[in-house]
Amino acid sequence: MTYIAGEYDVIVIGAGHAGCEAALASARMGCGTVVFVMNMDRIANLPCNPSIGGTGKGHLVREIDALGGQMAITADKALIQMKMLNTSKGPAVYSLRSQIDRGLYQKEMKLELEKQENLDIRQHEIVEILFDTDENQVKTVRGVVTNLGTVYYGKCVVICTGTYLKSRIIIGDVVYDGGPDGEFPAAKLSNCLLKAGLTLLRFKTGTPPRVNKRSIDFTQMEEQPGDDRIRPFSFDHDEMEIEQVPCWLTHTNENAHKIIRDNLHRSPLYSGVIEGKGPRYCPSIEDKVVKFPGRDRHHIFIEPMGKDTYEMYLAGLSSSLPEDVQIAVAKTVRGLEDVKFNRCGYAIEYDCFDPMQLKPTLEFKNVRGLFSAGQSNGSSGYEEAAAQGLVAGINCALKLQERQPFTIDRSEGYIGVLIDDLVTKGVSEPYRMMTSRAEYRLVLRQDNADMRLTETGWKIGLVSDKKYNAFCKKKELVEKEIARVMKTVIPPSEVVNEFLARHNSTPIISGMKLDDLIKRPELDYIMLKDLDPDRETLPYAVQEQVSISVKYEGYIKKQLIQVEQYKRLENRKIPESIDYKLIDGIRVEARDAMAKVRPASLGQASRISGVNPSDITVLQIYLEQTRRRPKVEEKQNDQEAE
Amino acid sequence: MFISDRDTIAAISTAVVNSGISIIRISGEDAFPIADKVFKGKQSVMDMTSHTVNYGKFISMDGEVIDEILLLKLDGPKTYTRENTVEINCHGGVNVTNNVFHEIVKAGARIAEPGEFTKRAFLNGRIDLSQAEAVMDLINAQTDTASKIAIAHLQGKFSSAVKEVTNRIVDVSAEIEYHIEFNDDDMDGPTMGRLVASLTECSNRLKKILDTYDTGKIHREGINVVIAGRPNTGKSSLMNEVLGSDRAIVTDIPGTTRDIIQDYANINGIFVNISDSAGIRETGDVIEKIGIGKSYEAAKNADLILYMLDLQSDLNSEDIKFLEMFKDKNILIILNKTDLVSQEQTKQKVSAIRCETRHDPVTLSLKSGQGIEGLYERFKQMLHPGQADPKNQAIVTNVRHKNSVQTAYQAVNEAIRGFKEETPVDLITIDLNIAVHQLGLITGETASDDIIDRIFSSFCVGK
Numbered sequence A: 001m002t003y004i005a006g007e008y009d010v011i012v013i014g015a016g017h018a019g020c021e022a023a024l025a026s027a028r029m030g031c032g033t034v035v036f037v038m039n040m041d042r043i044a045n046l047p048c049n050p051s052i053g054g055t056g057k058g059h060l061v062r063e064i065d066a067l068g069g070q071m072a073i074t075a076d077k078a079l080i081q082m083k084m085l086n087t088s089k090g091p092a093v094y095s096l097r098s099q100i101d102r103g104l105y106q107k108e109m110k111l112e113l114e115k116q117e118n119l120d121i122r123q124h125e126i127v128e129i130l131f132d133t134d135e136n137q138v139k140t141v142r143g144v145v146t147n148l149g150t151v152y153y154g155k156c157v158v159i160c161t162g163t164y165l166k167s168r169i170i171i172g173d174v175v176y177d178g179g180p181d182g183e184f185p186a187a188k189l190s191n192c193l194l195k196a197g198l199t200l201l202r203f204k205t206g207t208p209p210r211v212n213k214r215s216i217d218f219t220q221m222e223e224q225p226g227d228d229r230i231r232p233f234s235f236d237h238d239e240m241e242i243e244q245v246p247c248w249l250t251h252t253n254e255n256a257h258k259i260i261r262d263n264l265h266r267s268p269l270y271s272g273v274i275e276g277k278g279p280r281y282c283p284s285i286e287d288k289v290v291k292f293p294g295r296d297r298h299h300i301f302i303e304p305m306g307k308d309t310y311e312m313y314l315a316g317l318s319s320s321l322p323e324d325v326q327i328a329v330a331k332t333v334r335g336l337e338d339v340k341f342n343r344c345g346y347a348i349e350y351d352c353f354d355p356m357q358l359k360p361t362l363e364f365k366n367v368r369g370l371f372s373a374g375q376s377n378g379s380s381g382y383e384e385a386a387a388q389g390l391v392a393g394i395n396c397a398l399k400l401q402e403r404q405p406f407t408i409d410r411s412e413g414y415i416g417v418l419i420d421d422l423v424t425k426g427v428s429e430p431y432r433m434m435t436s437r438a439e440y441r442l443v444l445r446q447d448n449a450d451m452r453l454t455e456t457g458w459k460i461g462l463v464s465d466k467k468y469n470a471f472c473k474k475k476e477l478v479e480k481e482i483a484r485v486m487k488t489v490i491p492p493s494e495v496v497n498e499f500l501a502r503h504n505s506t507p508i509i510s511g512m513k514l515d516d517l518i519k520r521p522e523l524d525y526i527m528l529k530d531l532d533p534d535r536e537t538l539p540y541a542v543q544e545q546v547s548i549s550v551k552y553e554g555y556i557k558k559q560l561i562q563v564e565q566y567k568r569l570e571n572r573k574i575p576e577s578i579d580y581k582l583i584d585g586i587r588v589e590a591r592d593a594m595a596k597v598r599p600a601s602l603g604q605a606s607r608i609s610g611v612n613p614s615d616i617t618v619l620q621i622y623l624e625q626t627r628r629r630p631k632v633e634e635k636q637n638d639q640e641a642e
Numbered sequence B: 001m002f003i004s005d006r007d008t009i010a011a012i013s014t015a016v017v018n019s020g021i022s023i024i025r026i027s028g029e030d031a032f033p034i035a036d037k038v039f040k041g042k043q044s045v046m047d048m049t050s051h052t053v054n055y056g057k058f059i060s061m062d063g064e065v066i067d068e069i070l071l072l073k074l075d076g077p078k079t080y081t082r083e084n085t086v087e088i089n090c091h092g093g094v095n096v097t098n099n100v101f102h103e104i105v106k107a108g109a110r111i112a113e114p115g116e117f118t119k120r121a122f123l124n125g126r127i128d129l130s131q132a133e134a135v136m137d138l139i140n141a142q143t144d145t146a147s148k149i150a151i152a153h154l155q156g157k158f159s160s161a162v163k164e165v166t167n168r169i170v171d172v173s174a175e176i177e178y179h180i181e182f183n184d185d186d187m188d189g190p191t192m193g194r195l196v197a198s199l200t201e202c203s204n205r206l207k208k209i210l211d212t213y214d215t216g217k218i219h220r221e222g223i224n225v226v227i228a229g230r231p232n233t234g235k236s237s238l239m240n241e242v243l244g245s246d247r248a249i250v251t252d253i254p255g256t257t258r259d260i261i262q263d264y265a266n267i268n269g270i271f272v273n274i275s276d277s278a279g280i281r282e283t284g285d286v287i288e289k290i291g292i293g294k295s296y297e298a299a300k301n302a303d304l305i306l307y308m309l310d311l312q313s314d315l316n317s318e319d320i321k322f323l324e325m326f327k328d329k330n331i332l333i334i335l336n337k338t339d340l341v342s343q344e345q346t347k348q349k350v351s352a353i354r355c356e357t358r359h360d361p362v363t364l365s366l367k368s369g370q371g372i373e374g375l376y377e378r379f380k381q382m383l384h385p386g387q388a389d390p391k392n393q394a395i396v397t398n399v400r401h402k403n404s405v406q407t408a409y410q411a412v413n414e415a416i417r418g419f420k421e422e423t424p425v426d427l428i429t430i431d432l433n434i435a436v437h438q439l440g441l442i443t444g445e446t447a448s449d450d451i452i453d454r455i456f457s458s459f460c461v462g463k
């Protein structure tokens, strides 16, 4: 029997990383929200690495925090190790990577949802989405139906189904319908989405085995500790003191590789059982051995799954080989000779959307009020999912409040790069954030995410006044200190030149501007403290900002020039009503591509694959034509000045 | 990737080329201040009244006087583009015009794309819909003009050379990105050494391409041809033949031509700036002496020298001195007046000249017309793209391309310097991206996805 169980502003399907952010953002912005989860004990599960952050991903986490999202705060609570990566590779690519207590993270996130005003949590599988269709065949989302046949009405629906849609688990020649970590799949929803005219893709990903800590000989491995000074994810947290848990490094070897090669015929990847497209950046061990036959070993990082568990995660051994082969391979590895498996590695295949069906707000172009975020959009990773969830949740609320939609462009944040890539270029494999995808990464640093986004987050209504005020104070300190540094001149003296000599730096003869000293390759702001008596003690985050802004001023300026050029085309908006069929000069290939993506700006149009510069010129002329059409008539008589 | 409509643009207008005057147009917000940087007259450009012609000197950015010019100032919107516009009439030859143009670009104008003035005229509402459609045709019909075909081969070479360099840079970028994204370790010394070596190779190649710019200029901006030789050999007759008019005086008195006579011609689709010069000989005549001095001067600036000999006389010391002096130049020796000697004599003369000068002469008679077709044929061969340069290497033909190559070259050098100064690698990639972007402006390709694909195909990623 169907009955109507409730009416909400926003319905979120799924409470993974995307769903949690979407639900929290919408509820915090004042919308009555319900989030559906198949299993209450799996909210914010981390079914792969017990880790958050990493190169590029760490940037996303900080941006989520700068906008008032949740992931960073909860990750800091569940932190068991923190590392700043790439410290020698330059300020643009410094990235935070953490080890997370998986159980604690889930618990904390669940509690956050439970405490949240305006937010209900229901344990149900959603099997259908309801639509209204108007006389022009335009669909608007109406609500959802649960597996019990219950109807919930909603004005906006956000799909955050992760890898659960029609998911299959594959281990060797064993294949069964199932979700990650022994969960049920969401088998029914896909059909209704297909019927609604949406395009689905089939993707694949995988995860390595988990093993018991007692069965590992750590003396045979290299310890990988966290940083001495922990830099937390959240801008709310200045310093953090925790007892960190190390990771361990070991390697595969020729014996392991031989076993893999001998058993390739049993691999579903090579036998054709797996149809979905897998990610190139996260290959299985069998993939690595086949593709790089010259490598005699591959890294294996052993990561703790939490503080109160003996389970350890074998990063680098992701595999869909049969269980016996996985165990045999693991046992050849130094320190894992007596290893005891808890869970074996597996591949998982699932349905997701072609993200080119989405607007940059993550709303479907063809269905009003329907949004999608996370792995269901063909991305991968907890952080990518959370970032999209946040953007979708915010846009639901803004839409219902009849406010301007919220988007971030490629020069404002990694979140902008992520979403623009997804909706403009589409995906051919699960999409992972990488710093090399960001053209303007020197201005999109993890340290200045708040400078870039917190003001916006506050205006939207997601960043609290408290957080915003703290940000304003920090900003003021940074600006004042930069101004002071720029004015400060260091006079030559014995002490100064002795200091310089100690750091292999040329002595100074006349007074030298402090910022010029900071810009010397061998020096930096923080170490020059000794020569700078007027410097006040500033919070570390402030010092970091000043240090980078001053030292890399030249490069930052170069990048800002590029940003300015980029913005010009980005600001040339294309009306949604444009009919590409009416534009004569555009090549057919480009016309089809543009009609599919329906870019919001000339800039976005220029990034669509298959569109070339002359197509853009024609488009630009067409836009001006239509814009000026009434005026053009008047000007026909205008014969002056030829 | 794309051009901006807000830049101030400039172009040489070649419409009035035959009058010996060139017009350079500058259009855009900064047209007046840019023109003012290079103009010295009674008033600054900003102070001039609109729609007035002003006389003054054209000064290079280094302060050197390049030409005397007439400058027409036009306040927008009463202009073709509706933007502030400056028109500069210079009356030097192609060289001077090019110099003037380069200085304007140095002063801050961007070189206009083909059709860009018209495009702006439309965008700013100056011309109507149907005219605008013509502009679109222009933009679309990029491939089938005769001149395009003529230089296609050359450009093919050029863009494949550019692509090769781009490829190498992208490889370096991919390796750096791999280290950033997927490798916890620092880049080791040998790896860096290898990357620097690869970039140095890129830098060298870009330099080489830049050096060909002068050769390539021929195809874009025309070629300077100078006719030289002893008096009475028939130089002026040849000039008139090429121009198809009685431009130069022809008499049988040696020393008729006293000054350089310059004009423009189109030979087999190649734009030629041709000069006739005074016959070279020892002389006591002051005027003639000055004229001969000018002949040498003109030969020095020539892209191609047509050296005339009279079949009736032998090579003399003047000839040998001249040929020796310009041995690094493109020279075509023409043996004139076949009508006055026997075929046998002509043959002997040809082999003697081949022997003495190592040049392969053409023989003709400007009087009877015999052999003139053969001259044009040789002309075409010498100027034909791809054969102008014996090594058949990539040649830059266009100033905009040259600017891109130049910027890319500097960026690659910055990157190399970055490595040497141990700059963090993420900053080095900024310069590499600039280089790739600039080269992409030439080939029309972007590389960002390329880099990512390469990371995955070349490196073992993932823990």
Ligand SMILES: Nc1nc2c(ncn2[C@@H]2O[C@H](COP(=O)(O)OP(=O)(O)OP(=O)(O)O)[C@@H](O)[C@H]2O)c(=O)[nH]1
Residues within 6 Å of the ligand: B230, B231, B232, B233, B234, B235, B236, B237, B238, B249, B250, B251, B252, B253, B254, B255, B256, B257, B258, B277, B278, B279, B280, B336, B337, B338, B339, B340, B364, B365, B366, B367, B368
């Ligand atoms: N028979 C014959 N006479 C020619 C030919 N070409 C030129 N002449 C004559 O040679 C004389 C000199 O010709 P120009 O063209 O004035 O020679 P030039 O080299 O310009 O001489 P200068 O200006 O004095 O250096 C004229 O009388 C021409 O008519 C030819 O092919 N055959």
Ligand SMILES: [Mg+2]
Residues within 6 Å of the ligand: B235, B236, B237, B248, B249, B250, B256, B257, B277, B279
């Ligand atoms: Mg003469």
